[in-house]
Amino acid sequence: MSDGTATCIDIILAIILPPLGVFFKFGCGVEFWICLILTFFGYLPGIIYAVWAITKEPAGA
Numbered sequence: 001m002s003d004g005t006a007t008c009i010d011i012i013l014a015i016i017l018p019p020l021g022v023f024f025k026f027g028c029g030v031e032f033w034i035c036l037i038l039t040f041f042g043y044l045p046g047i048i049y050a051v052w053a054i055t056k057e058p059a060g061a
Contacts (some may be wrong), residue, residue: 007054014050018043022050 022035031053039046049060 001016010052010054015047018046018050022053025054 010021010025012021013024018039019032019036022032026032035046035050035053038049
């Protein structure tokens with residue numbers, strides 16, 4: 001599967017269940033826990049953070 005397809009699938013998962021999309025991209029790291037907490041506080045903040053985290057450029061790029 002190409003990187004673009006994987007990112008698209010991660011974004012779709014992030015809209016349906018935000019922590020799941022972040023988990024598939026980053027594992028059980030800080031990004032996942034931030035997304036989980038934001039989703040508990042409100043579904044929309046979780047979606048916004050998940051899409052941002054998935055689409056942001058890596059620090060080294």
